[in-house]
Amino acid sequence: MPADTFLPLEVRPLARETFAPYGEVIEASDDASHFTINAGNTERYHDLARIEPGPDGRVIVSIFRGQPRALPFTVQMMERHPLASQAFIPLSGRPYLVVVAPAGAPPRAEALRVFLARGDQGVNYATGVWHHPLLALDGVCDFLVVDRSGPGHNCDEILLETPGVIAHTGC
Numbered sequence: 645m646p647a648d649t650f651l652p653l654e655v656r657p658l659a660r661e662t663f664a665p666y667g668e669v670i671e672a673s674d675d676a677s678h679f680t681i682n683a684g685n686t687e688r689y690h691d692l693a694r695i696e697p698g699p700d701g702r703v704i705v706s707i708f709r710g711q712p713r714a715l716p717f718t719v720q721m722m723e724r725h726p727l728a729s730q731a732f733i734p735l736s737g738r739p740y741l742v743v744v745a746p747a748g749a750p751p752r753a754e755a756l757r758v759f760l761a762r763g764d765q766g767v768n769y770a771t772g773v774w775h776h777p778l779l780a781l782d783g784v785c786d787f788l789v790v791d792r793s794g795p796g797h798n799c800d801e802i803l804l805e806t807p808g809v810i811a812h813t814g815c
């Protein structure tokens with residue numbers, strides 16, 4: 645592709661099945677494993693994500709306060725955590741964007757998949773899955789983040805040879 649080209653990226657609604665190659669969707673949906681507890685007061689949506697702290701790692705819980713991204717948004721870089729998973733659970737009730745590519749070799753823009761997540765859907769990136777850092781929309785948004793603390797290098801970043809562009813969320 646010529647040097648000044650960009651690849652338009654399609655935005656799809658986030659769904660458990662289509663996100664499966666990249667990790668899990670964390671949401672209280674009918675297709676999740678769930679059962680009633682606390683004498684009928686509470687429904688437990690059970691074991692929704694495979695949290696992997698990796699070798700000598702410890703699971704930690706943090707809050708990321710993300711500034712909103714403006715659209716159109718140019719995806720120029722991707723990152724991965726080769727030692728552990730990373731989960732984002734929205735706390736502000738707003739939609740956000742998720743950009744992923746399969747674990748393995750550094751992706752080209754053609755391999756990127758963009759999902760629009762609802763404000764009641766979280767995601768867990770499986771170990772090594774390429775993703776773009778947090779893409780909050782519409783306003784400052786808080787996310788509960790479950791990932792790893794421990795020894796070793798756990799963040800690889802790459803620049804895309806051809807950037808992708810997210811023109812709009814389609815909603």
Ligand SMILES: NC(=O)N[C@@H](O)C(=O)O
Nearest residue numbers: 723730775776777778799
């Ligand atoms: N650097 C950091 O902790 N954040 C990224 O991993 C991210 O995915 O937002």
Ligand code: NI
Nearest residue numbers: 723725730777
């Ligand atoms: Ni990350």
